[in-house]
Amino acid sequence: MSANPTSDITLVDAGRLAVLQEMRRDPTVWVLGEDVGRGGLWGQYRGLLDEFGPERIVSTPISESTIMGAGLGAALVGTRPIIEMRMFDFVMCAMDELVNQIAKVRYMFGGQAKPAVVVRMPHGMWRNSAAQHSQMLEAWFAHLPGVVVVCPSNAEDEAGLLVSAIRSDDPVLFFDPKDLWTAPGQITDGEIAPIPFGKARHARKGDALTIVTWSAVTPNVLTAADQLARDGINVDVFDLRTIWPWDQDAVAASLARTKRLLVVHEAVEVGGFGAEIIATMIDRLGPAAIKVAKRLGAPRIPVPFAPPLENEVRITRLSAPCPGDSATSPRGHRGAAQGNE
Amino acid sequence: MATPGGAPAPAGDNLRRLTDLYRMMVRIRTFEETALEAYKLGEIPGPLHVSFGQEAIPAGVCASLRQDDRLTSNHRGHGHALAKGADAATMYLELYGRDGGYCRGKGGSMHIADFSVGMLGANGVVAGGLAIAVGAAQGLKLLKSDAIAVCMFGDGATNRGPFLEALNWAAIYTLPVLFVCEDNGVAAHTETRTVTAGDGPAARANAIGVPAVTIDGNDAVTVDETVARLVADVRAGRGPRMIHAMTDRWSGHTATDAAAWRDPKKVEAAKTRCPIARLKSVLIERGLAPAVLEEIGTAARNEMHAGRAAANAAPWPSVPSAYDDVQSVGAVSGGR
Ligand SMILES: Cc1ncc(C[n+]2csc(CCOP(=O)(O)OP(=O)(O)O)c2C)c(N)n1
Numbered sequence: 001m002s003a004n005p006t007s008d009i010t011l012v013d014a015g016r017l018a019v020l021q022e023m024r025r026d027p028t029v030w031v032l033g034e035d036v037g038r039g040g041l042w043g044q045y046r047g048l049l050d051e052f053g054p055e056r057i058v059s060t061p062i063s064e065s066t067i068m069g070a071g072l073g074a075a076l077v078g079t080r081p082i083i084e085m086r087m088f089d090f091v092m093c094a095m096d097e098l099v100n101q102i103a104k105v106r107y108m109f110g111g112q113a114k115p116a117v118v119v120r121m122p123h124g125m126w127r128n129s130a131a132q133h134s135q136m137l138e139a140w141f142a143h144l145p146g147v148v149v150v151c152p153s154n155a156e157d158e159a160g161l162l163v164s165a166i167r168s169d170d171p172v173l174f175f176d177p178k179d180l181w182t183a184p185g186q187i188t189d190g191e192i193a194p195i196p197f198g199k200a201r202h203a204r205k206g207d208a209l210t211i212v213t214w215s216a217v218t219p220n221v222l223t224a225a226d227q228l229a230r231d232g233i234n235v236d237v238f239d240l241r242t243i244w245p246w247d248q249d250a251v252a253a254s255l256a257r258t259k260r261l262l263v264v265h266e267a268v269e270v271g272g273f274g275a276e277i278i279a280t281m282i283d284r285l286g287p288a289a290i291k292v293a294k295r296l297g298a299p300r301i302p303v304p305f306a307p308p309l310e311n312e313v314r315i316t317r318l319s320a321p322c323p324g325d326s327a328t329s330p331r332g333h334r335g336a337a338q339g340n341e
Numbered sequence: 342m343a344t345p346g347g348a349p350a351p352a353g354d355n356l357r358r359l360t361d362l363y364r365m366m367v368r369i370r371t372f373e374e375t376a377l378e379a380y381k382l383g384e385i386p387g388p389l390h391v392s393f394g395q396e397a398i399p400a401g402v403c404a405s406l407r408q409d410d411r412l413t414s415n416h417r418g419h420g421h422a423l424a425k426g427a428d429a430a431t432m433y434l435e436l437y438g439r440d441g442g443y444c445r446g447k448g449g450s451m452h453i454a455d456f457s458v459g460m461l462g463a464n465g466v467v468a469g470g471l472a473i474a475v476g477a478a479q480g481l482k483l484l485k486s487d488a489i490a491v492c493m494f495g496d497g498a499t500n501r502g503p504f505l506e507a508l509n510w511a512a513i514y515t516l517p518v519l520f521v522c523e524d525n526g527v528a529a530h531t532e533t534r535t536v537t538a539g540d541g542p543a544a545r546a547n548a549i550g551v552p553a554v555t556i557d558g559n560d561a562v563t564v565d566e567t568v569a570r571l572v573a574d575v576r577a578g579r580g581p582r583m584i585h586a587m588t589d590r591w592s593g594h595t596a597t598d599a600a601a602w603r604d605p606k607k608v609e610a611a612k613t614r615c616p617i618a619r620l621k622s623v624l625i626e627r628g629l630a631p632a633v634l635e636e637i638g639t640a641a642r643n644e645m646h647a648g649r650a651a652a653n654a655a656p657w658p659s660v661p662s663a664y665d666d667v668q669s670v671g672a673v674s675g676g677r
Contacts (some may be wrong), residue, residue: 130451306438
């Protein structure tokens with residue numbers, strides 16, 4: 001923890017400040033995507049049009065493949081586009097541009113190309129949005145050579161990782177956690193420092209168990225760790241922040257001590273990135289060094305709409321009371337983020 | 342409105358048909374007003390897109406369709422489903438995410454489907470229905486059916502690649518598709534004209550080789566007459582056609598969107614072009630008794646209030662049903 005003063009901030013605003021800082025610093029940084037001139041679907045670009053004008057905050061047609069492809073083209077001539085995809089699910093409309101083009105140009109052209117794009121793709125479950133607006137497929141992209149995969153879980157990391165992403169010469173796929181947009185957080189005052197890729201946040205310390213997690217489920221994991229701590233069981237928790245590259249050294253060092261590993265991700269467990277983490281640790285430490293290794297992820301079903309069914313996909317039931325179930329406040333964080341989809 | 346088999350009443354100057362159109366439009370409006378009210382009370386989860394001001398289009402389009410004609414819809418699809426013949430009470434159950442809803446609580450407002458009346462589904466992906474409609478038409482042709490496919494989409498969808506691909510496809514294979522572009526001038530939080538080059542959807546369609554007409558989509562009589570003519574062409578095997586229906590979106594993009602960026606004067610002006618009020622004055626002019634109009638309104642309110650109340654009291658789907666209908670081979674079951 002830094003000794004510098006901090007301010008309260010939501011994750012969406014932390015990201016916005018990071019973009020603002022980098023756009024002020026580097027005139028080649030710009031944003032393209034639907035409704036970004038209106039502040040973006042989630043308010044993540046609120047106010048930026050006023051400062052930077054419509055040439056750098058570019059509201060586009062609903063043309064996902066061209067949003068993605070034009071971002072690449074603009075990077076190839078030396079600008080640094082932030083490609084805003086509105087919601088991860090719409091990336092499917094631009095898969096050629098992402099997978100066959102952005103992820104390939106540097107290698108395929110023998111290192112001549114510098115695809116310095118950030119693709120922002122807010123993902124995950126959010127207010128019962130059903131199967132086409134809730135997906136978490138970050139593991140697909142860890143499987144894709146040529147890209148960095150970032151999955152922040154809090155305001156400070158959102159800002160610091162976004163600064164790194166914008167400055168990176170690699171294509172960075174940035175999975176904003178929709179469910180945490182308005183979660184309260186803190187950010188260190190002053191210039192936002194870049195957070196390096198591949199460096200996990202050691203969020204809780206203990207010897208009983210190593211838990212590895214990332215993105216929107218992280219707060220739930222920390223709540224569970226704190227509950228355990230009250231029972232006298234202290235666990236090591238790593239928020240990976242980026243799943244490619246990922247902090248193998250930190251996890252291996254912890255696991256060598258605890259000999260117990262649990263990977264928690266909100267995405268489907270089958271074929272998820274948890275499997276990769278466990279396999280890597282077995283390779284590094286040897287099977288005899290690990291007493292138990294488990295994954296906790298969603299069942300292999302699409303995300304359903306009805307609250308009790310959606311809860312079955314969430315790996316916690318805590319955060320989602322059903323409408324009409326009780327007088328509890330509406331689920332999710334309904335603060336400033338717009339999200340009128 | 343789509344008739345189960347058989348030919349619908351002839352279009353145009355026909356009091357019974359116009360009354361049916363009116364009834365359908367009032368049902369759509371009342372369905373959505375009731376849903377919005379419930380939404381604001383927190384009874385309905387998820388996103389909700391209403392279509393106040395656009396009712397003449399689904400009603401007018403489906404008046405010329407048969408039940409075995411297929412229709413693909415978009416995210417603003419309540420009117421499309423109702424007009425194609427879906428049952429309001431079953432729709433409410435789905436909006437509420439309850440047992441017995443059209444999609445068994447898997448879909449919600451944005452994914453209403455009723456395959457039994459040819460409604461192949463609302464879609465959460467803009468332009469997602471275009472290729473599906475074209476394929477449905479190709480399949481129907483292969484099956485030697487004289488049913489047709491109808492594709493409802495917004496102006497915003499015309500800037501996505503599938504618009505070009507689907508229209509070209511329909512034209513080269515002379516497929517029985519009616520494309521219906523509901524042009525309400527806005528796409529989410531953007532005025533579509535600010536991100537659209539050229540002369541718009543009809544010009545694009547004509548350039549691709551799909552004959553298109555632009556009409557006043559707030560005039561139910563015009564919509565009905567135009568659709569009747571074009572459906573006859575499409576059904577006769579003369580290839581795809583497109584209707585570009587100009588209309589208005591009175592509301593925000595979703596039930597939670599205040600759309601504060603829009604010029605309130607323009608929104609107020611749009612409300613003066615209300616398709617329901619307009620058809621009502623036509624009906625009165627043609628001598629329909631005001632009591633009949635009253636009755637239509639009352640019946641719609643009763644129907645929708647009953648549907649809403651039943652949905653609000655209905656049980657949730659059972660949790661194990663979350664695992665149903667994923668796939669046949671290799672499905673997982675509950676309990677993980
Ligand atoms: C491929 C894709 N991109 C973006 C979105 C987000 N989105 C949902 S509706 C909408 C606007 C669609 O406008 P239009 O097709 O004109 O229909 P309208 O909402 O006006 O009825 C947008 C951008 C989406 N659902 N799918």
